[in-house]
Amino acid sequence: MSEVMGLKAKLGLNVFKEDKEFHIRIKPGREKDERLKKAVIVCPSGLYSANDAGDVEISVDGCLECGTCLIACGEEVLEWHYPSGGAGVQFRFG
Amino acid sequence: MDIVVAMKQVPDLQQLRIRNREPVMADVPLTFGKIDKNALEAAVLLKEEHGGEVVVVAAGSEELEDTIKEAMAAGGDRSIMLADDKAGDLDSAESAEILAQLIKQVDDCGLIIFGEGSGDNYSGQVGSRVAEKLDLPQVGSVTQIIIDGEKLRLTRSLEDSVEIVEVMMPAVVIVTADLNEPRIPSVSQVLKAGRKPKEIISLDELEQPAAEKTLTTLSNLAPEVNRKRITIKSVEELVEILKTEGFVGGN
């Protein structure tokens, strides 16, 4: 079972607690910004994808709150804050 | 008049892991069940309207002393608890006996609120058992509580009907999850929670010993999943399967 498993299945092993709102958003109008494409590569959870129209989309389910996308893309294109208290990923091992 | 809320310390099931079909209980944080929080919220709302104190009663392991702060932060005024590591895994019979004894310590108790099922087991027995032990009337499946003088006016929501019932206090009320949305305490409420009055007793200090366990668990495993897991490529293929399995056409 330690063979390579799908990313979603791997994320499914973690505990995620629901938040009232999305804690990461692409700033409106920045969907096509080149900087966002970096997130597609660097995000350890693979949450970013570019659609056929070239817009980058994010789905925050499975976010590990690692901060890589914020550092790679910058605050001009991403609105990024931590999930509310007690929400988001909760590592059991860490 | 005080309002008693009975709460059960349960493992945070979101933190539960299954390893080789066995639940891994070690290191799972303890909390209160969702419906217990609804029960507490109902009590706090009633107190805010009618006065009195919200007294939280609970039984569990020694960590309960910590867990109970959650309830104090969310509006409980004081607590009476049995915190004893020998009481970490109580069944309904034991819980009922202990809770009934704790509730007896509340002098001016008009109303005792339970959630309709604990977060972990959901047997929904304890409220009724306590009502019987204390010889109090009870109403279950409650979605609304109105205090009207000495009387309670309750909305009882069953599968196919809704009843409005009246009962004289003191009474046991067992609530469902639909009746409110529990508040999320602020940091300063959490800080104050630790300073609220609490009474803690151990199993040895009970007036009567807790009842014996009435259940034996033979096994408790995650269900075995044994599915074909065949990948199909197209809707046509899907339709074909529906046909061969006999769900469309032919019959």
Added chain:
Amino acid sequence: MEKFDVIIVGGGLAGLSAAYTLAQEGLETLVLERGDYSGAKNVTGGRMYVNPIRDLFPDLWKKAPFERFIAREEVSIMAEERSVTMQYDGNELAQEPYQSFSLLRGKFDKWFAREAERKGAMLVSKARVDDVIMEDGKVVGVRADGDELRADVVIACDGVLSFIAEKAGLRKPLASKNYAVGCKEIIEMDRQLLEDRFNLQGDEGMARLYMGDVTGGSFGGGFLYTNKESLSLGIVVGIDALLENEEAFKAPELLDRFKQRPEIASLIKGGQTAEYSAHVIPEGGVKAMGSLYGSGILVAGDAAGFSMNIGVTVRGMEYAMASGYYAAQAVMAAKARNDFSGASLAEYKKLLDKSFVMEDFNNFKESLDVLDHSRFFTFYPELAGSIMRDLYAVPAGAKDRIFPTIKKHMTVGEIFGIARDMWRLRKI
């Protein structure tokens, strides 16, 4: 309104070290942790070096829930199709006091939080701090979920992104070249199988670092630590390096690629992945650090950038704990003076400068620039691998002599290149 001596934002190692130290001295200390519990948001490679911080927390270590003490150090240099591994066993590693331990933060931080509470610190979890309260250029408290909480000093221990330091105007902008990302799996394994496979007795553990073709030729590496009943396996790769890599591996793919290497696959066989985590790691050293103090505020741990990669060791947790400790010392000195201005709190920097923390950071300040050089991640591993291949090869015909075998790999140009690299390495 609640007023405390100190509010600590973040209940990780830096925050808890500060809280533990402050509460011990009787200061009213509040720790705000956004996770369900301390450790819930923390990710580490998995090994702590205790020596530098042992004396700062003399009572702490006996009962600490470490996984295994590291009795054996290994380094694997990976070329594309082969690897060279060096193993170091030293008596000093296997004797008390042990130099380093593997650990899991979910367990360790949870326990440390309780120890800090026992000393009198107040800990509130599930509490996110949204902002600092500034008055006349001085930090006087924080806002958390609508609550205003005040203190003489706020210590920002909120991790590598440190929004608190940013809001207090102390943090430099986050430049991607100064940061790496780590991706890690916890792989559970039957204790007996693990001990047999890694040749461990009792609580002995091993640590192995992987260099070379771990991260597709990018600046980075891999790690494997043995825990009691699990392995911590992961990779660390520079964010810029990841983006610049021509092969354009995605971060999660790199970890999977690493796991599929035959050398790794055979080590984790029979294990079961139990958790997947990732986090940004500050690697910019002194050059990337912002201000460590301001009026009414101190910054410690990853928030201050206290983490270092010098190739053979990647360290952060000792710096976090030490900086938390020195922050606490500075606060106590400031309290004695009843002066919480920036000038008074500057004591923190002085304490750090005198300690191993800043000494290490000054000694190794060039390491990132030196190591961020693809030759260290492709050329040398391939060289080492090729030499070993030829040394061990027994061809059908006659075997070459050893000296010419090595010499064949060392052209004049390459020798100059190596000399140049060695010259660079003298800086670290």
Added chain:
Amino acid sequence: MANVLVFSDKTRLAAELITAAETIGDAVWAVTVNDEMQARELASYGVKVLKIDVPELCLADTAAVAAAIYQAAEHAAADTVLLAANRAGKEIAGRLVQMMGAGCLADVKAVNTDKGEIIGVRNALGGATVAEQVIKTAKKVLVISPKAFSPAPQGPGGSMEDFSVNVKTPRVKVVETREKKVESVDIEAAEVLVVVGQGLDGMETLAQAEDVAQKLNGEVACSKPLATDKKWLSEARVVGISGKICQPELAVIMGISGQVQFSVGIRDAKTIITVNNDENAPICEMSDYILTADMNQVLAELSKGL
């Protein structure tokens, strides 16, 4: 083996309890409260019915109902009482158990007997596990999940006798009763379920799901958020720990990732087909056929193609 007594104010559930009782006891007794019709029907299943007719005995007064069942059990010499795990039944159980000095298993979804011992099978830990438990005490109350057993068939040997009980003055007074506007759908009874989740993009596609369900002679069911957050479907159609536990012949699960709170409600389906755009979603683990695709497109095509 001993006698077993069953009670539910819902005749269909009482009929299921009789089937369950027959697997564990020698003689099956039933008790009815102010319901002549039910008494007759249960007698036609071949059981001995104790018919209580006491107008002041009100079903909402749980204590009084429990006391009446207790007296009936004594009369029938029944050590084991079966109740239905609907809301009223579970509420009565705690009270009755306490009166009888019995042990109790609630939400029992299967009953096995082994050397005279009754083993109850029930979901535990929020559905993450399935527990097999035994009641240690001589007297036992089992609260049986609806649909866990099929209703008893007609049979000979039934009888009916009037049974009088001592009832205290009622303490709970019903001042108003209204029927719930419950959608008549019964997803637990459906042989085929098309279960839609948050992948569903809107009401139009929902109509297609309904069309597909109809063509498969089944019903549309959903995951909780579709009923509680989006309110696109009624709560009667929710599958999961806080909805219905279903065991259809076929479940076509679309746009649902498969958290345990949901999957506990469908994992006993005979065949599971999953349509999900994420091939690694946990639901795929528990599926017989997996189509990786957008559920909305698949519904559109299925609606045309079936």
